[in-house]
Amino acid sequence: MFISTAYAQAAGGADGAGALMQFAPLILIFVVFYFLLIRPQQKKQKEHKAMLEAIRRGDKIVTAGGLIGTVAKVVGDDELSVEIAEGVKVKVARGMVSTVLSKTEPAKNDAKEEEKEEETKKD
Template sequence: MFVSTAYAQTAAPAGGGGDMLVQFLPLILIFVVFYFLLIRPQQKKMKEHKAMLSAIRRGDRVVTGGGIIGVVTKVGSDDELTVEIAENVRVRCLRSTVNLVLAKTEPAGKSGGDAAPAATPEGEAKPADTPAAGGIGKLFGRK
């Protein structure tokens, strides 16, 4: 006849555990790169932002999430602030909506009296020399 008999071949022995490691190595490397370039810096930034929010005091000049700039006049309960955005115009906002602290006041113990923001001759509050307070000034090369 014209049909030949086909015989099945035996399977090759399975490779050791090293073969699996070589297959997953690119995925592991991608995860490591994502961790150091994305996840870790984001966690650090969130930690700094949380510390900045917990350090807000009366007299600090802040920028809210909606872009409103004002001075904190009262620190209420856990997460409530009263911010004066214009003369005799005060709004209550959540502490978590504050994006940036532009100017920090000195602690009451250092000045010996009521904490108030230091003012320049133009009447603008001076930005403090803290990393969180440098925000917009850093973008334009100011210290």
């Protein structure tokens, strides 16, 4: 009387277009996430890695801990000696450098310029 009879839904055909339309929102969400989150993060990581590889002696840096100092010596591929105060040097892992505040000229260019100056002085 008050309860109606429940009938099972008729089984639809398993066609390819119906299955694709079910996954379309998920695919769309993944594409949006890729362009708004994943791709910019990868680009930022690539730029940071290039910045770390380009650190030279004399560059003014900020570490991840917030220390500001000047690179006194590049000890190895993964280590820097940073002067944080006059006469105070600390060793810092290269990966812990967050930003480079000021860059110095490449050492190779300076050496070449000095050689040119010496040659011009001799003449």
